[in-house]
Amino acid sequence: MQNTATLGTLNDQVIATDFLIAAKNGIKSYAMAITEASTPEVRDTLKQHLNDAIQLHEQISEYMVNKGYYHPSNVQEQLRIDMQAAQMALQAGNLQ
Known part of the structure; x- marks a missing residue:
C-alpha cells in the first residue's frame, strides 16, 4: 500500500x-491569436496576455525544478x- 506522503x-x-502544460498551451494560443488579430489594439492586448503567460510558465517551471519534479536540461x-510518476499513478489506480 502507498504511504500518504508518496501519494501527496x-x-x-x-x-x-x-x-x-496548460501554461504552455496558453502561450501557443496567444501567439497564434496575435497572428490572426485584425487591429493593433487587439494585438497589443494579446501580447500583454502572452507576456503574462510566459511569466506564469517561468514561475511554474521554477517551482517544479525546486521541488525536483522537472528537469528541463537533463532528459x-x-x-x-x-x-516513476507513471508507475505511482498505475499503483494508485490499482488501490481503488
Whole structure:
C-alpha cells in the first residue's frame, strides 16, 4: 500500500505538471491569436496576455525544478521522474 506522503507528492507533481502544460498551451494560443488579430489594439492586448503567460510558465517551471519534479536540461533524469510518476499513478489506480 502507498504511504500518504508518496501519494501527496504525486498529487502535487501531477497538479504542477498539468498547470505547466496548460501554461504552455496558453502561450501557443496567444501567439497564434496575435497572428490572426485584425487591429493593433487587439494585438497589443494579446501580447500583454502572452507576456503574462510566459511569466506564469517561468514561475511554474521554477517551482517544479525546486521541488525536483522537472528537469528541463537533463532528459535522462526527466525520463526517470516521468516513469516513476507513471508507475505511482498505475499503483494508485490499482488501490481503488
